Amino acid sequence: MIKILIMCLCFNSFAQVTTVKKGEVIPYDGVLFSKDKELKLREMREECTVDKKKVELFSKMNELNQKEIDVLTQRADNYKKEVRENRRVSDLEKAIYFLAGAFITGAISYGVIKANK
Helix, strand or coil: CHHHHHHHHHHHHHCCCCCCCCCCCCCCCCCCCCHHHHHHHHHHHHHHHHHHHHHHHHHHHHHHHHHHHHHHHHHHHHHHHHHHHHHHHHHHHHHHHHHHHHHHHHHHHHHHHHHHC
16 A cells, blocks of 8 residues: 555656646546545655654664663673672682681680690
């Protein structure tokens, strides 16, 4: 249906336009539309043009949204990497603090034992 309409509109734009009154004979073959039908076809043509522009805009918006998603995904990956690195450092720090605490406790215990003898 849409293809036929587009073909009619394209051929209509190249065709000769003549006002014809009811009952009048025309000198060529073709398609004759009433003024109301012609107005509706013009409106449909304009709507089609607007819809094509909307499709183009939505396509551009989709591309921009995809780029934004890619950037946000990259940021999230970087944050995950930083958290993993910080967690490794944190685990290492915990181990060092534990060993230092154990050493200090052992040294104090040794000192107390030596002092009591």
